[in-house]
Amino acid sequence: MPPRRANLPLLAHLFTSLATAATRAAATSYSVLDYGAVADGRTDCADAFFSAWGAACADEDEGPAAVVVPAGEYLVSRAKFSGPCRSGAVAVDIAGTLLAPVPYAGVQLWIVFQNVNGVSVNGGTLDGRGQAYWACRRAGGGSSCPAATRSLTIYRSRNVLVRGLTSLNSAGIHVTVQASTGVAIVDTVVSAPGDSPNTDGIHIKQSSDVTVRNARIGTGDDCVSMVEGSSDVWIQGVTCGPGHGISIGSLGDTPEQVAVRNITVKAVTLSGTTNGLRIKSWAKPNSGLVDGVSFSDVVMRNVRNPIIVDQNYCPGNVTCPTEGSGIKITNVSYTDVEGTSATPVAVRFDCSPSRPCTGITMRNVRLSDGMQQRPAESLCRNAHGIAYGQVAPPSCLDDDQETPCYK
Numbered sequence: 361m362p363p364r365r366a367n368l369p370l371l372a373h374l375f376t377s378l379a380t381a382a383t384r385a386a387a388t389s390y391s392v393l394d395y396g397a398v399a400d401g402r403t404d405c406a407d408a409f410f411s412a413w414g415a416a417c418a419d420e421d422e423g424p425a426a427v428v429v430p431a432g433e434y435l436v437s438r439a440k441f442s443g444p445c446r447s448g449a450v451a452v453d454i455a456g457t458l459l460a461p462v463p464y465a466g467v468q469l470w471i472v473f474q475n476v477n478g479v480s481v482n483g484g485t486l487d488g489r490g491q492a493y494w495a496c497r498r499a500g501g502g503s504s505c506p507a508a509t510r511s512l513t514i515y516r517s518r519n520v521l522v523r524g525l526t527s528l529n530s531a532g533i534h535v536t537v538q539a540s541t542g543v544a545i546v547d548t549v550v551s552a553p554g555d556s557p558n559t560d561g562i563h564i565k566q567s568s569d570v571t572v573r574n575a576r577i578g579t580g581d582d583c584v585s586m587v588e589g590s591s592d593v594w595i596q597g598v599t600c601g602p603g604h605g606i607s608i609g610s611l612g613d614t615p616e617q618v619a620v621r622n623i624t625v626k627a628v629t630l631s632g633t634t635n636g637l638r639i640k641s642w643a644k645p646n647s648g649l650v651d652g653v654s655f656s657d658v659v660m661r662n663v664r665n666p667i668i669v670d671q672n673y674c675p676g677n678v679t680c681p682t683e684g685s686g687i688k689i690t691n692v693s694y695t696d697v698e699g700t701s702a703t704p705v706a707v708r709f710d711c712s713p714s715r716p717c718t719g720i721t722m723r724n725v726r727l728s729d730g731m732q733q734r735p736a737e738s739l740c741r742n743a744h745g746i747a748y749g750q751v752a753p754p755s756c757l758d759d760d761q762e763t764p765c766y767k
Contacts, residue, residue: 390416391428399432401459406437413452417445424449429484432456438467443476443517450476454484460531463492464506472513473520480521486511490531490556494580497557508532508558518542528552533560534579537567544571554602556580561603564590566618573597582607583633588648589618598628605635605663610673611648612641612687619649629659632702636666637694640673641687643680643712648687655692660699666727667694669743671712684714692745693721700730706753707736709743720745726752 390412393399397408409429416425425447436458460470471486473479488511496505511530514520519542526549527534534550537543550561561577564570566589574597577583583600585607586593600606606628608620630636637655641648660666669689674680689711706727711717720743729736740756747755 388416388419388421389426389428391430392434393430397434399430399434399456401433401435403435404437404461405434406439409434409436409439413439413441413450416450417441417443417447419447421447424451424478426451426453429454429456429458433459435459435461436471437461437465438470440469440472440474441476441479442474443479445476449478449480452479452481454482454525457485457487460486460488460490460509460511462489464496465509466506467509468507469513470509470511472515473517474515475517476520477518478520479517480523481525483524485526485528486530487528488530488534490529490552490559493531494553494556498555510534510536512536513538514540514543516540520544521546523547525549526551529556530559532558533563535562536565537563537570538565540567540570542569543567544573545575546571546573548572548575550575550577550579550583552579554578554580560585561600563587564593566590568592570594571596575599577603579603583630585609586620586623587611588620590623591619591621593623595623595625596627599631600628601631601633601661603633605630605633605638605665607635607638607640608650608653609638609640610642611650612644612646612685615646617646617648619651621649621651623653625653625655625658627657629661630663630666631661632663634664635668636660636663637697638665638668638670639689639692640670641685641689641712642674643672643682643685645683645686645714650687650689651691653692654695655697656695658694658697658699660697660701660727662700662702662730664702665705665708666699666701667697667707667725669709669711669717671715671717672710685712686715687712688715689717691719692717693723694725695721695723697724698726701727701736702731704729705737705739707738707756709740709757711742713742716742716744718744720757722747722751722755722757724749724751726750728752
């Protein structure tokens, strides 16, 4: 059964049009400079940003209001922009750069939009300045290192557009979408070194109707990650690398996780990443579901694990669980995927013996071993489905739904 297609690119287009009109026709603009912000990169401007937001959110004039951040560098210790707003849609127009406090500020969430509806964030740069935190992690600081600061969080919100944003060097996740619906992230740049720990580019959790379009993401973890409760997600036009690829999961580490459904990944390029298209779950009996995932028009360039389903996920390989994953993975398709693998095994379906993968479809998948200039290999464990068209390496999927196989 093919996954249902949500018209999410249209949703992003509508958000873009509405945000552009809102910015141009804003009844009132509230500049952070008028509330005491100083663009010197040293003065904490958190109060000024909060005050400008409060005024825009409470504006009762006809038409949307706008918070304006002029060019310059603004140190912001933290900012929580909460709604609902009387003015309805609020545009946050950023021409400058927001600087996170350093080092070890102890702030887990830096910039937060919470309980808002119809907000657009246009342009600007967020510089998380996570270098000192990464150094602590690399040095084995463990619990002595503070919690990683997430740069931008959209929480319990609706109809939010993030457009033209650049996120640099986040200590932790760059952009988080959680418990929200109708969120579009377009024309975005995310950048952090490939060895920066846990710096996911865009992280989606317990959210629906989310679009990620036209993004350049290079970071030290997943370029885009989708965990429990992600549904009706459309990812298109993403360039990923360095990073860990585009991932669903990890899932199944804790009980009672909401299903991941209706995920579309289209027209993406992955270069030099550790993984390409990945679904991962722990080998624990906690139940869950991944249903209706479509990967299409994908280019791989020297990717270590181009296509991988790993239901024995255990980073570090220390005290790994062995009960078998309780996550059911079904109706996953790979169409028009081509490129090179940095390892001999280009396709790996390592599924659970207790909940085998079913309904996997492969059509026109052409992956070669880029290092050895020889045909790549595929590996299947407890994986069932069908392959047609040109498929290389040859499919190892088992058509028999009753008898799991290992090839």
